[in-house]
Amino acid sequence: MILVTVGTQFFDELIDQVDRLVATGKITDHVHAQIGLARRTPTHLEWVRFDRELMEKAKQADLVITHGGTGCVCELILLGRPMIAVANSTKSGNHQLEFLRKVGEACDLCWIASPRELEAALPHARAARPPRSSSVRNLAQDLRDHVSARRRGSVATACRAAPVCAACFPVAPAATPRP
Amino acid sequence: MANESSNDRPLVLVTLTGGGHHLQMYRLLEQLSESDFRFAYAYGHHSGNHAARRLPMPHPGPRYAMHYLGPTRKYPWRWITNALRGLWSIVEAVRLVRRLRPDVILTLGTAAAVPLLLAGRLVGAYGVFVESLTRVVNLSLTGKLLYHLRLPRRLYVQWAHLRTRYPRTVFAGMVL
Numbered sequence: 365m366i367l368v369t370v371g372t373q374f375f376d377e378l379i380d381q382v383d384r385l386v387a388t389g390k391i392t393d394h395v396h397a398q399i400g401l402a403r404r405t406p407t408h409l410e411w412v413r414f415d416r417e418l419m420e421k422a423k424q425a426d427l428v429i430t431h432g433g434t435g436c437v438c439e440l441i442l443l444g445r446p447m448i449a450v451a452n453s454t455k456s457g458n459h460q461l462e463f464l465r466k467v468g469e470a471c472d473l474c475w476i477a478s479p480r481e482l483e484a485a486l487p488h489a490r491a492a493r494p495p496r497s498s499s500v501r502n503l504a505q506d507l508r509d510h511v512s513a514r515r516r517g518s519v520a521t522a523c524r525a526a527p528v529c530a531a532c533f534p535v536a537p538a539a540t541p542r543p
Numbered sequence: 544m545a546n547e548s549s550n551d552r553p554l555v556l557v558t559l560t561g562g563g564h565h566l567q568m569y570r571l572l573e574q575l576s577e578s579d580f581r582f583a584y585a586y587g588h589h590s591g592n593h594a595a596r597r598l599p600m601p602h603p604g605p606r607y608a609m610h611y612l613g614p615t616r617k618y619p620w621r622w623i624t625n626a627l628r629g630l631w632s633i634v635e636a637v638r639l640v641r642r643l644r645p646d647v648i649l650t651l652g653t654a655a656a657v658p659l660l661l662a663g664r665l666v667g668a669y670g671v672f673v674e675s676l677t678r679v680v681n682l683s684l685t686g687k688l689l690y691h692l693r694l695p696r697r698l699y700v701q702w703a704h705l706r707t708r709y710p711r712t713v714f715a716g717m718v719l
Contacts, residue, residue: 372562434563434677438570438719462679466702471719502716503673503699504574510697511553511647511669512579 366393367425368409369418371436374401375452378431381479383408390483396421419443427490429482432460432475441471448489449475450482552581553646556639556668558659559586559606564652565598567676570718571651573601583643585636587611587655607643609635612654616684629658636662647671650695654685660694670695674705676717682709 368382379399383406385391397411398418405411415421422428422443430436432451440447451461464475474489476482555575557568572582582604586595589611596606610632615625636658640648648663650656652675660670672695674686679702682690689695690709700706701717 434675435566436563438563438566438676441719457681459677459679459681463677466679467676467719470717499716500570500574500718503701503718504571506713506715507571507649507671507697507699508575508579511555511649511671 365421365425366391366395366427366429367418367421368395368397368399368429369422369436370398370400370402370431371433372400372414373431373433373452373455374399374403375431375450375479376402376404377454378429378450378452378479378482379406379409379411380404381482382406382429385483391486393426396425427486432464434463437464437467437473441467441473446490447474448482448485449473450479451475451477453478552579554581554583554643555647555649556643556645556659556663557582557584557600557604558650558653558655559584559595559598559600560651560653560655561595561598563677564675567673567718568651569599569601571649571673575602577602580647583607583645585609585639585655585659587613587653589613607639609639609655609658615654632658633661637665640666640668644668649673651675652683652685656685657688657694660689664694669697671697671699673699673718674701674712676701676719678702678705680705682712 370378379397379402382395382397386395386408395409397406397409398415399411399413419439422440422445425445428440428445428447430440430447430449432449437449449464451464453461461477467473468475474485476485582602584600584604584606586606586608588608593608612628612632615628640662644666645668647669648659649671650659651673656672660672663670672689674682678686690698698712700712700714703714706712706714
């Protein structure tokens with residue numbers, strides 16, 4: 365089963381392309397599409413607009429085709445399923461493309477810049493298995509270091525003293541004390 | 544006893560938004576322990592839609608509604624309503640923050656960070672903004688605004704090379 369998802373957005377070009385590939389017999393698997401706010405509905409696929417159990421379906425899918433949104437891409441990377449991420453170039457500043465390029469470097473992700481490349485990418489994608497990263501621990505540790513001493517009254521001191529805090533933002537003028 | 548210890552822990556006010564921000568915030572909060580912090584959440588609602596209130600989060604905490612700022616980007620030509628929306632969001636944020644008096648305001652990606660961190664300054668809360676993972680080459684409009692206004696004490700970016708353009712930001716890892 366191939367799962368297509370566009371998250372909370374719309375991405376008609378991707379849905380159309382998958383629809384075309386199914387219609388022309390380039391994709392023979394069963395295709396389930398989550399089309400979000402799409403303005404056109406596909407004719408050769410089984411589709412839903414939104415699905416609460418989407419990630420459950422993704423776990424069972426042989427391949428997931430997703431748009432380049434952070435939510436879908438990250439969640440699917442964490443699931444570790446074979447996937448293709450497709451950049452939606454109509455989004456503001458084409459930021460999905462830059463995002464996918466960087467995540468691709470970091471996580472060995474199969475991604476394409478446009479739905480037109482989908483057919484060529486299909487055979488490659490089934491082999492790709494993105495590894496799980498644990499970088500969030502470092503981020504949370506840094507946050508915890510700076511935030512846990514943040515009881516009101518002790519605001520400025522801990523932060524100023526810490527040598528790691530060279531990049532810290534300047535401290536605000538004295539705040540109103542808690543009653 | 545329980546009450547006493549609960550007052551020792553800093554109160555963290557967290558923005559609760561849908562889609563990719565939700566996943567990123569979820570991953571981050573998973574790493575913070577309830578034995579260290581108390582949590583409260585501010586979520587956006589739009590035309591009576593309170594769906595964001597039910598988003599799962601790793602820690603329990605009261606959830607408070609604010610007006611969703613998304614339409615501002617969706618309809619940029621409606622600048623009068625947008626300006627009013629922005630002003631009203633500041634009023635809402637000030638009300639919420641004065642009532643809760645959080646020690647830390649933790650925001651990720653969302654435009655609601657601007658009014659909340661502004662209001663946070665009034666009560667001396669420690670403001671944190673985490674730029675979304677999608678922002679690879681540039682900060683978001685919200686990020687730029689916060690950066691230049693110096694509203695958050697700590698502005699995290701999730702890609703190291705963003706620091707060359709925005710040196711006052713912090714890179715410590717990404718939520719993946």
